Amino acid sequence: MEENNTEKKFRSASFSWYPGHMAKTKRHMIEDLKLIDLVVEILDARIPVASRNPDLAHYVKNKRQIIVLNKSDLADENSTNDWVKYFRNNGINAIAIEANSKKGINQLLKLINLVNTDIQKKYKQKGRIGYVTKAMIFGIPNVGKSTVINSLSGKKTAKVENRPGVTKQKQWIRIADNIQLMDTPGMLWPKFENEKIAMNLAFTNSIGQNAMDTEEVAFYLLKLLVNNYKSNVESRYNIVIADDSNLLNDNFYIVELRDNIAKNNGCIVSGGNIDETKVSNMILNDFQLGKFGRITLEKPE
């Protein structure tokens, strides 16, 4: 059967997800890691697989590591608990937090202090007195690294904004007499052996808007949501969605649904046509702001 235009358009996601400056950031990161005692990797609780760096384990072999599931206010609570258990079962310290409301920050601070006690002991045994532990805050763009640092230090030293690429340079921030944290620019690593990972990073606003086709990304997000969180979409947009899995996987039906959502929400250009950009941005923003409720896109096996 011949492929029609709609199918062609949405067949593959194509965006330049790996900007040139990332290669340089990666080189600096590998160099900086040599100084580091503890790596705190910040993951997005909605996408713990896509937001995790696949190579980090290789570089932090002999270092202490903590995994932080941030933005857990936007993720499904049960799934977040499952993820914390999953990491702990694999021998990794893990904790869920909401950095901007500071929920869980005290527990994270306690965990860092606990690990630091160990690190300090090691240096003391080697005769190093007054050593300052160096911890690196690591993670994909826009995951909340700078927010975590500000919450931990109780100061607004690190710049925070809701777009990827805000932190341009590393910055040291002291959180205790013998601990300093390094804030780092968001790091996207080439690992997209499948498009699903790239899409999940786009849905959660870790890939810059300029590097992706907003309409394509919003289409896939809507398709994913109606297949997994149908009632959340129905109540957000006050629409009825078919109870038929064939239809929910039919791209024509998803486009029809998107157009209905556009009409109901004033996303219309003159002449009565659908404003595809406006409706696409609305769907993406609604997801990123948690307007569909708490949603986790990746579950532990």
Ligand SMILES: Nc1nc2c(ncn2[C@@H]2O[C@H](COP(=O)(O)OP(=O)(O)OP(=O)(O)O)[C@@H](O)[C@H]2O)c(=O)[nH]1
């Ligand atoms: N809902 C929610 N938003 C958060 C949370 N933590 C941070 N944010 C928001 O996420 C956005 C990005 O936060 P940043 O701290 O700038 O993220 P970053 O990882 O430093 O980003 P880059 O420096 O660009 O790599 C901001 O709008 C924060 O307010 C959280 O726990 N929940």
Ligand SMILES: [Mg+2]
């Ligand atoms: Mg930052």
